[in-house]
Amino acid sequence: MSQPFQPSEPTMIGLSEKAHPLLRRLKEDGHFAEMADAYRFGIALALAHGVIPDEPTAPRATIFSVATVDPDREIATAIRTIIDTEGLPVYRWAERLAEWGVAELARRAEDGDVDVAALLEEAAALSEQGTE
Known part of the structure; x- marks a missing residue:
């Protein structure tokens, strides 16, 4: 029995060149201690809002290794649990x-x-609305 196709996961991730300066600014202005923290929080915020975003505009800036942003694969698990990744x-x-x-x-x-x-x-309020 063959296993279902698993898409190849990137080892490096980032943002569009338009959003990268926004991420840098969130750290520089002291909103987050590290850019990776703002990046993770941005993912969580989008998940909480139920956003299904389009592909970021090109060109993209590679910023982080996956191991830095999601060392325990908890973000990956959350995304797979909440979103139909459509094979991507x-x-x-x-x-x-x-x-x-981040935007x-x-x-x-x-x-x-x-x-x-x-x-x-x-x-939390959005989550409550979703369970009603």
Whole structure:
């Protein structure tokens, strides 16, 4: 019995060249201690909002190794659990989600601090709506 086709996973991930400076700015402005933290949070924010983003615009900037962003594969597991990856590599989905999430975080940062507590409350409210 043959195993189902497993797409080849990238070992390096990133953002579009448009979103990469936004990620850098989130760190430089002190919203996040590390760019990887903002990247991970962007993925989680997109998942919480139920976003199904399009492919990021080219050109792309490779920023992180998968091992840096998701050493225990917890992000991959979350994405596979929540989204039908449509046969695409899960870390390509992670890039799509991060693209949306980083842009959203940058938009919110324009108004001052990124209120992580408010974002978590918002995500919880969205989750509650989804279970009703």
